[in-house]
Amino acid sequence: MLTNEHILKTLQKIDDPELHKSIVDLNMVRNIQVNDTHISLDIVLTIQGCPLKAKIQQDVEEALKAIGASNVSIKFGSMTDEERRNLTASLKSENVTDKGMPKMLLPDSGVKFIAVTSGKGGVGKSTVTINLAVALARLGKRVGILDADIYGFSIPAMMKIHQKPTMIDQTAIPVVSHGVKIISMGFFTNENQPVMWRGPMLNKWIRNFLVNTHWDELDYLLIDLPPGTGDVAIDMAAMIPQAQEIIVTTPHLAASHVASRAGLMAQQTNHTILGVVENMAYFENANGEKNYLFGQGGAEKLADELKTSIIAQIPFAQPEENTGSSVYDEDSIIGEVFTHLAEDMMYQ
Structure with missing residues (x-):
């Protein structure tokens, strides 16, 4: 016999797809009515037009039919403003200390921060960021990307992300792509409008990305820094002193030579340099011959200067998916390079 208690126990196992919390614990399940094997109930979504409404409906229907329901009728609504404010306060208390510091920045949080930087644009810094993040996620790690390149944001376009983060009051729920949670200024601008801010606003937004984003539990947060040694890099060094850095060059x-400045800044701010990634290292033809289109020796010189090592050499290649995405297939040559790099990062 179906009872309200049995139904709630069953639905307790279903999570909100974005918040990763039980829909019962979030008080989203209401007004359960049972008539023999017919069940009707209300599902109160966090916001109107929730993008994952269909997913929640499917999960609820499948779960209830598995325990004997022949018909499930769901009426959807949305939380009141007060309920959303309370939910936001609850989420923030999980993410932020009483003094306003993101809990992930505490020494015992277990989150590893990897900042990916370069001396100049166009060397593949963002490509390294997204493919390393995806490789870590494929290895079972909980990974996020903070696109801190406020002026030159590119992560959403490179990963072919067209949706926006769900906003619950003032809290952003990161977009998930390839198993990676992502937040970027690109989600908050109109199309490709430029961002024209000075230092204080940059600092404010980077802090917002840390404080007002529901990252939930992470093992790694990768930070795609803007090239060079400007305001964002300086602020990030102050906000996340425990971050480790990867320097990308060709x-x-x-x-x-330009990349060495970013590396020297990392040293001056006491960040550990994990190593140098040499992108566009060579092109391998059908005969297996390597052609060094940009010459040789730059990465070695940089690694020697920074007293570190080259941790990956990435050849020229197009992503195999014909989608415009910059994420490489796991079984591709470059995908394997990033898998090995991710495995190395797990032992750092």
């Missing part, structure tokens, strides 16, 4: 000597 083999060209001029590129590595």
Whole structure:
């Protein structure tokens, strides 16, 4: 016999797809009515037009039919403003200390921060960020990307993300792509409008991304820094002193010379340099011959100068998916390079 208690116990196992919390614990399940094997109930969504409404409906219907319901009728509504404010306060209390510090920044949080930087644009810094993040996620890690390149944000476009983060009051729920949670200024601008801010506003938004984003539990947060040694890089060094850094360059000597400034800044702010990633290292033809289109030696020179090592050399190649995405297939040559790099990061 179906009872309200049995139904609630069953639905307790269903999570909100964005908040990753039980829909029962979130008080989203209401007004359960049972008539023999017919069940009707209300599901109160966090916001109107919840993008994952269909997913919640499917999960609820399948769960209840598995315990004997022949018909499930669901009426959807949305939380009141007060309920959303209370939910936001609850989420924030999980993420932020009483003094306003993100709990992930506490020494015992267990979150590893990896900042990916370069001396100049166009060397593949964002490509390294997203593919390393995806590789870590494929290995079972809980991973987020904070796109801190406020002026030159590119992560959403490179990962072919068209949706926006769900906003619950002032709290953003990161968009998930390839198993990675992502927040970016690109989600908050109109199409491709430029961001024209000075230092204080940059600092405010980076802090917002840390404080007012419901990251939930993470093992790694990768930070795609803007190239160079400007305001964002300085603020990030102050906000996340425990971050480790990867320096991205090409083999060209001029590129590595510029990249050394980013590496020297990391050293001056007491960030550990994990190593140098050499992107566009070579092109391998059908005969297996390597052609060094940008020359050789730049990454080695940079690694020697920074007293670190080259941790990956990435050849020229197009992502195999014909979608415009910059995420490489796991079984591709470059995908394997990032898998090995991710495995190395797990032992750092």
